[in-house]
Amino acid sequence: MQIFDTHAHLNDTKFKDDVDAVVFRAKDNGVSKIVVPGTDIHDSVAAIELAKGFPDTVYAAVGVHPHEADSFAQEKLNVLNSFLLSGDRSYIVAIGEIGMDFYRNYSSRESQHRAFRSQIELAIEHELPIIVHVRDAFDDVFDVLRDYSGDVKGVFHCFSGGVDEATEALKLGFWISFAGNVTFKKAGKILDVVMAVPDDRLLVETDAPYLTPVPFRGKRNEPSFVVYTLTKVAELRGVDVESMARITYSNAVEVFKIHDGGA
Numbered sequence: 599m600q601i602f603d604t605h606a607h608l609n610d611t612k613f614k615d616d617v618d619a620v621v622f623r624a625k626d627n628g629v630s631k632i633v634v635p636g637t638d639i640h641d642s643v644a645a646i647e648l649a650k651g652f653p654d655t656v657y658a659a660v661g662v663h664p665h666e667a668d669s670f671a672q673e674k675l676n677v678l679n680s681f682l683l684s685g686d687r688s689y690i691v692a693i694g695e696i697g698m699d700f701y702r703n704y705s706s707r708e709s710q711h712r713a714f715r716s717q718i719e720l721a722i723e724h725e726l727p728i729i730v731h732v733r734d735a736f737d738d739v740f741d742v743l744r745d746y747s748g749d750v751k752g753v754f755h756c757f758s759g760g761v762d763e764a765t766e767a768l769k770l771g772f773w774i775s776f777a778g779n780v781t782f783k784k785a786g787k788i789l790d791v792v793m794a795v796p797d798d799r800l801l802v803e804t805d806a807p808y809l810t811p812v813p814f815r816g817k818r819n820e821p822s823f824v825v826y827t828l829t830k831v832a833e834l835r836g837v838d839v840e841s842m843a844r845i846t847y848s849n850a851v852e853v854f855k856i857h858d859g860g861a
Contacts, residue, residue: 599843600630601828602850603821604775605695605729605755605803608634608656609644612807612818621652624821628843632656632821633854635695635729635755637663639677646681649689657854659692659729661717667705670713675720682724691854693721694729695755698742701734710735714742718750727853728752730772736763743770753853756805760787761794768799773853775801778811778819781830792834801853802827802846 603624608617624632634649634656636642645658660681662670681690696717698710705713721728729752732739736759743750747770754767756777764774774795780788802824804811810819811826825839832842851857 627822665704667709667713697731698735778809781812
């Protein structure tokens, strides 16, 4: 059984002392591929370095998170573009994580719009998918994505909306990724979304080191724990874990354009 963790912040400082052990533990537990997203320039670089260190297992995404949008400028866009024009390009499978977050509002809405659009256009230029972070901002995110409809696809990571929002994301050509919160007692509407997303648009992730699934809540999350999210999704959909692993692995390979014959 091969499992694909589509979103894990192994470039987070919480992994600085044992990232090698974390990756090896993931592989021992069937997690054969991991996407590490960037949230700003420094950890986009770190994501690339991790991908270089664990070829064919770790893949990088580069981007500026909406929390950092106030500091987003042409200079940062130029740096992201430089990654994609260099030898690092082969390690990069997406632009992300990018999007909008009106819950924390760490950056102005105007800055978030500007950074989101600029990075979508970068993704289109380089024919890459995007990894979308959205919290309390679905209407704005959808308005922007409609302007690029048909030109960009990607993943709504750690999906936090309801069935209506998932339906709109699917119409726009996106995949829906679920994290450890589907295992929580108060998972709520997310469980309905798990049931509503078609097989060919379903992904799983850890969002490590955050959103640690049951039974490890309170501990640092890591890619080896994605099996608990996968198991819960399989249970909700009435299929066995091995089948769900094949489905989500195949979908991840497709969206990130990874052609290794492993799906």
